[in-house]
Amino acid sequence: MHPMSQLDQLRRQMAEELTQIPQYRALKSMERFIAELSAIYETPIEPLEVSAGEDSNKKIAQAIESHLRGESGPAIVKNAAYLPVHRVA
Numbered sequence: 001m002h003p004m005s006q007l008d009q010l011r012r013q014m015a016e017e018l019t020q021i022p023q024y025r026a027l028k029s030m031e032r033f034i035a036e037l038s039a040i041y042e043t044p045i046e047p048l049e050v051s052a053g054e055d056s057n058k059k060i061a062q063a064i065e066s067h068l069r070g071e072s073g074p075a076i077v078k079n080a081a082y083l084p085v086h087r088v089a
Contacts, residue, residue, distance in 0.1 A: 018024050
């Protein structure tokens with residue numbers, strides 16, 4: 001086996017050769033770009049999902065109870081007429 005210093009030198013030489021290959025450099029730059037975008041747009045999802053899940057569960061339970069009691073909930077319009085006022089420029 002090679003001594004550790006020779007293996008380290010061989011590893012550095014291989015890394016230098018890899019950095020000279022355009023495809024490898026492009027791949028590494030894309031990885032850095034994706035990592036930066038992930039860091040920017042990554043949001044803590046867990047607290048939001050927990051609170052949203054609890055709220056939606058409460059709303060669903062209330063809707064079921066009101067339906068069983070015969071109360072009418074908010075009216076849902078499935079086929080709303082088109083109004084030019086709704087158009088967004």
